[in-house]
Amino acid sequence: MSLMFGKARTCNIVTVPEHEPAECNVVVLGVMGVGKSALTVKFLTKRFISEYDPNLEDTYSTEEIVDQQPVHVRVMDTADQHGPVNCERYLGWASAFLIVYSIESQRSFEGCQQYLEAVTLYTKGLQPEAPVLLIGNKVDMERYRQVSKTDGSALASRYGCLFFEVSACLDFLSVQHIFHEAIREVRRETERNMPMRPLFIAEDKPVINLSSAPSLTACYKELPAPATAKLVTVKSSRAQSKRRAPTLTLLKGFKIF
Numbered sequence: 551m552s553l554m555f556g557k558a559r560t561c562n563i564v565t566v567p568e569h570e571p572a573e574c575n576v577v578v579l580g581v582m583g584v585g586k587s588a589l590t591v592k593f594l595t596k597r598f599i600s601e602y603d604p605n606l607e608d609t610y611s612t613e614e615i616v617d618q619q620p621v622h623v624r625v626m627d628t629a630d631q632h633g634p635v636n637c638e639r640y641l642g643w644a645s646a647f648l649i650v651y652s653i654e655s656q657r658s659f660e661g662c663q664q665y666l667e668a669v670t671l672y673t674k675g676l677q678p679e680a681p682v683l684l685i686g687n688k689v690d691m692e693r694y695r696q697v698s699k700t701d702g703s704a705l706a707s708r709y710g711c712l713f714f715e716v717s718a719c720l721d722f723l724s725v726q727h728i729f730h731e732a733i734r735e736v737r738r739e740t741e742r743n744m745p746m747r748p749l750f751i752a753e754d755k756p757v758i759n760l761s762s763a764p765s766l767t768a769c770y771k772e773l774p775a776p777a778t779a780k781l782v783t784v785k786s787s788r789a790q791s792k793r794r795a796p797t798l799t800l801l802k803g804f805k806i807f
């Protein structure tokens with residue numbers, strides 16, 4: 551990048567590469583029992599929980615490095631008892647949505663379509679648009695499969711989402727990959743919508759009479775240093791949660807394998 555010191559320029563606009571989001575709010579949605587808590591806890595702790603409180607809704611925080619870039623991730627593990635009826639608490643808060651169904655439950659697959667409708671209706675036209683990822687969980691239950699991979703993939707295509715099948719009780723890396731992909735999608739979307747930003751705008755300088763000038767170095771105001779890469783916040787609104795001060799101590803009562 552050339553800053554052209556020593557020459558006055560009129561409204562010289564230099565763009566800088568897009569900044570990465572410093573924060574990413576991921577909302578995990580889906581009907582009861584699909585494994586939202588199990589996926590969330592697996593991502594946060596690398597462990598699988600088998601017992602859970604179905605009424606518990608909470609938001610967890612973690613620091614992640616995704617593609618060598620740090621990001622503060624908040625994950626809201628929702629507990630919608632009646633489907634997507636009171637979505638306001640997370641729609642405006644989310645940077646990305648994971649909509650989960652269980653591959654061994656056709657009912658959960660149908661249920662996730664309501665979430666897809668609600669979320670895509672809300673996010674349509676927003677800039678940046680919050681990415682949506684469709685997740686078929688419990689692939690370890692293959693022999694009880696009711697939802698084919700083709701159907702999952704077709705539904706995702708219909709809504710323009712990424713699609714993954716996974717198991718919260720199998721390997722950690724596949725679960726981590728989903729969350730990281732959500733973060734990558736948020737970054738891509740942010741970059742797509744970042745306006746061209748001026749790095750600096752130099753003022754017009756009056757014509758300088760060199761003979762009367764004391765010295766050349768004093769004639770030019772030093773240009774400001776280029777802005778250093780600063781991480782930006784994607785969303786700053788706060789999540790509403792049924793519980794206060796979420797921490798992983800919530801897992802105390804859970805059976806952890």
Ligand SMILES: Nc1nc2c(ncn2[C@@H]2O[C@H](COP(=O)(O)OP(=O)(O)OP(=O)(O)O)[C@@H](O)[C@H]2O)c(=O)[nH]1
Pocket residue numbers: 580581582583584585586587588589599600601602603604605606628629630687688689690691716717718719720
């Ligand atoms: N076999 C298997 N069981 C899973 C998996 N993920 C979750 N479960 C089980 O499915 C049940 C429901 O899991 P949760 O994580 O509580 O599901 P949830 O979507 O958070 O459910 P609610 O809190 O009721 O909305 C629990 O018994 C889990 O142990 C998985 O990948 N494979």
